[in-house]
Amino acid sequence: MKLPSQAEVALDEFFDGHPVATFAINRHHVITHWNKACEQLLGWTRACMVGTRNQWQPFYVKERSLLCDLIVAGDTNIADHYPGHSHPSTLIPGAYESEDFFPNIGESGHWLHFTAAPLRDAEGNIVGAIETLRDVTERRVAENALRKSRDGLEHIVEKRTAQLAHANDKLEDDIRQLTELNDLLSAAQQQLVQAEKMASIGQLAAGVAHEINNPIGYIFSNVGTLQNYLGQLFDMLDAYQEAEASIAQPAVVTRLRAMRERIDLDFLREDIPALMRESGEGLVRVRHIVEDLKDFSRADNNQEWSRADLHQGIDSTLNIVANEVKYRADVVKAYGDIPEIECLPLQINQVVLNLVVNAAQAMGEQRGTITLRTGMADQQTVKLEVEDTGNGIAPDALSRIFDPFFTTKAVGKGTGLGLSLAYGIVQKHKGRIEVDTELGRGTCFRVLLPIRHTEEQT
Ligand SMILES: Nc1ncnc2c1ncn2[C@@H]1O[C@H](COP(=O)(O)OP(=O)(O)O)[C@@H](O)[C@H]1O
Ligand SMILES: [Mg+2]
The missing domain is CATH 1.20.120 (Four Helix Bundle (Hemerythrin (Met), subunit A))
Structure with missing residues (x-):
């Protein structure tokens, strides 16, 4: 028997004191080294391990090959033995790494990371293998x-x-x-x-x-x-x-x-x-x-609400204003199919009169056309349009035309009451007046009147 040389002793001590759990086997798969860190981590002493082939024991219930055994055996399909858990080392040629959970180690099991590398002689033949294991439980848990x-x-x-x-x-x-x-x-x-x-x-x-x-x-x-x-x-x-x-x-x-x-x-x-x-x-x-x-x-209480034919009212009103209109414009009637409406007929006539007179007065030197158009706005509402080819309404005047006394006409010619009167009457009928106008082109006043009169709900 050969005494261990000084270098070998130093290597053994180095191996033993190495803080990473490490063991080694020889070419016969017999454990040659089992360091202190290994004892501590796995709970198996060097005394019981060195000289045996029981390296599987701390990890498994049944005998099986570890990474180091596979390396020593020259197995080329290591991944098959550890499906999903192992891969060749990226750092050391011929080495393998694997990671797995071992429920039998410690109180509630541990995650271990193995690295196994071949040990070679001077000719490069594999004479054993060294395997380190690190506890990566904390990392895994985290x-x-x-x-x-x-x-x-x-x-x-x-x-x-x-x-x-x-x-x-x-x-x-x-x-x-x-x-x-x-x-x-x-x-x-x-x-x-x-x-x-x-x-x-x-x-x-x-x-x-x-x-x-x-x-x-x-x-x-x-x-x-x-x-x-x-x-x-x-x-x-x-x-x-x-x-x-x-x-x-x-x-x-x-x-x-x-x-x-x-x-x-x-x-x-x-x-x-x-x-x-x-x-x-x-x-x-x-x-x-x-x-x-x-x-x-006046809310003119002495007038009666009654059904009236709007067309009749327009016609009689046109007769009254014939003098105002006939020298300035032609009147075109475009009457639609509308039912009688429930209204204060005289007041509606007043509205028509005011609109037609305004239309006539809006004409310049040239003779123009006034179109009176009727029709249905929707199922409950009749519309009456008085459209002229007159001079139109300036934008700044447009917001004031319904104000009483607002007039752009010469003194004595306009009182500025026509449209405010019309507005009040239409309002009383729960209707609306709309205006489309373009300077120099003409104006269209649209009166919308409900067919049925409804009393104010209070
Ligand atoms: N068809 C229209 N074309 C151009 N301007 C109009 C028309 N109708 C009304 N206006 C403008 O609205 C103003 C107010 O009209 P209204 O109340 O009838 O008062 P008046 O006719 O007495 O001036 C008119 O002075 C005129 O400037
Ligand atoms: Mg007027």
């Missing part, structure tokens, strides 16, 4: 936990994504509904503002009309009486003038003549009746305005 929590997270993310997508869809839907609602609201608000304006102006107009009505009444009658008196005075003057010839005193005659020339009696005789006539006409106009104002403000 990996598992990580995988689990990642799977969990992925699941949560998937769920949240789905929830978010759903919420997003709902939000989009809500936004769409809100936008629609908003549009409706602003339209309703516009109508309310206009209605409110009309209501307060109506009150104002009623007050003004009432205040003006009385004085106008007595001025009207006084002017009539005054005209009478003036007639009588002139007759009297005539009589005096005739008597002038028989006045004997020349001084008196001269004075009378001088005075007549000074006051220009002949002119007065002509001018006073003209003044009276003008005043009378002015008064008639004021009276009309007051009437219009009263109409505009």
Whole structure:
């Protein structure tokens, strides 16, 4: 027997003290080395292992080849013995690695990572194998936990994504509904503002009309009486003038003549009746305005709701305004098939009249066309259009045309009450007035009226 050389002793001690669990076998698969770390990790002592072929024992219940055995046996299909767990080492040629779980080691089993490498002699022949094992339980457990929590997270993310997508869809839907609602609201608000304006102006107009009505009444009658008196005075003057010839005193005659020339009696005789006539006409106009104002403000309770043929109303109204229209425009009737509508017929006529007069007045030098078109807007609503080829409405005026007293016409020609009156009447019928207009091209007023009248729900 050969004593171990100093180098061999040092190698043994190095092997034994190496902190990684390591063992080695010779070409006969007999264990030659089994270090301290190995004893500690596996719980099998060097004494019971070295010299045996029991390297499988700490790991398996039945005998089987370990990586080192396969290397020594020169097996080329190592992967077949450890399906899924082993692969050739990327660092050491001829070495293999594997990783597996061993339920029998320790209290609740361990994950071990093996690396086995061949030991060769000077000629390169395999004379044994060395195998190290590392406990990778912690890493494995952490990996598992990580995988689990990642799977969990992925699941949560998937769920949240789905929830978010759903919420997003709902939000989009809500936004769409809100936008629609908003549009409706602003339209309703516009109508309310206009209605409110009309209501307060109506009150104002009623007050003004009432205040003006009385004085106008007595001025009207006084002017009539005054005209009478003036007639009588002139007759009297005539009589005096005739008597002038028989006045004997020349001084008196001269004075009378001088005075007549000074006051220009002949002119007065002509001018006073003209003044009276003008005043009378002015008064008639004021009276009309007051009437219009009263109409505009009054909810006209003494009129009856009744079914009426709109076409008949339009025709009779056109007769009334024939004088206003015939020198300026041709009238085209494009009547559709519409039922009778429940309305205040005289007031609807008033609307038509105001629209037609406006259309006629919108014509410039050139003769134009006024088209009166009727038809159904929907099943419950009739529409009446008054379209002209006139000069159109400027954008800045458009928002004010329904305001009482808003007029772009010369003094005496427009009162600015026509459209506000029409607006109030249509409102009372729970209808609508719409305007399309283009400067220089013409304007179309569209009146929408419900076929049935419904009382205000309160
Ligand atoms: N068909 C139309 N074409 C052009 N402008 C119009 C038309 N209808 C109304 N307008 C404008 O609206 C204003 C108000 O009309 P309205 O209330 O009838 O008062 P008025 O006719 O007395 O001026 C008019 O002065 C005019 O500027
Ligand atoms: Mg008018």
